[in-house]
Amino acid sequence: MTRTSIFALALSSICLVVISSGSAPAADSVLLKDDFAAAGSSMRRAIRGDWKIVDGVASCTQDDELYKKYKNHGPIIFYDLPFEDATVTFAFKSEKAKAVTFTANGKDGHIFRVSWGVRGMNARAFPPGSPEKSVSVGQDDRPLEDGIWIPVRVTLKGSTATVHVGDGTPHVFEHESFAKQKTNVSLGFSFGSVSVKEFTVSR
Secondary structure: OOHHHHHHHHHHHHHHHHHHHOOOOOOOOOOEEEEOOOOOOOEEEEOOOOOOEOOOEEEEOOHHHHHOOOOOOOOOEEEEEEEEOEEEEEEEEOOOOEEEEEEEEOOOEEEEEEEEEEEEEEEEEEEOHHHHHHHHEEEEEOOOOOOOOOOEEEEEEEEEEEEEEEOOEEEEOOOOOOOOOOOOEEEEOOOOOEEEEEEEHHH
16 A cells, blocks of 8 residues: 555544544533532522521421411422423432422423322423313322432423433323423422432533
8 A cells, every 4th residue: 555545544534533523412501500519599599498508418497487478388499591491400308308399380380390208209280271270190109218319300301201210210201281481490398308419400
């Protein structure tokens, strides 16, 4: 093989590497990341309780007087950001909470909700114009465990909501209303205490 042929072969190989690298899929775009490194955050609204931010963890114990004041609603953390499709990840730990609830909301109210409690997990849709305020789209009877960190991943894509809890089998829920534009997400609880860490939203 001549030097010219060797040079041409090497050049074509380099071009192939460059083209292949350029066509690789882009990494997930992080819309929001809260590692709870600071007590104050412009992206976080921690309300209806005395939230403590320490060593990368947000923790709160329900105050029964505040629960009554807010019409039987417990402590909650809100994150305001517009999106349609996204993946939300976080981990939480419960100490005698009766319910821990993740919700994706739109400008007209709730869109998707999944709750964990003493009766297990329940997912709900909020169809606009429906005579019912919300409808169940699926459930799991395993009760909420206390005292352990539970990692959660919620993926909202079109009319599908996929919920991964720990290393268990993912739960897939379908409802046409899930495709609506979202304006914020939240994580709240009622009774007992809850800790939260590593809250991210990406797409």
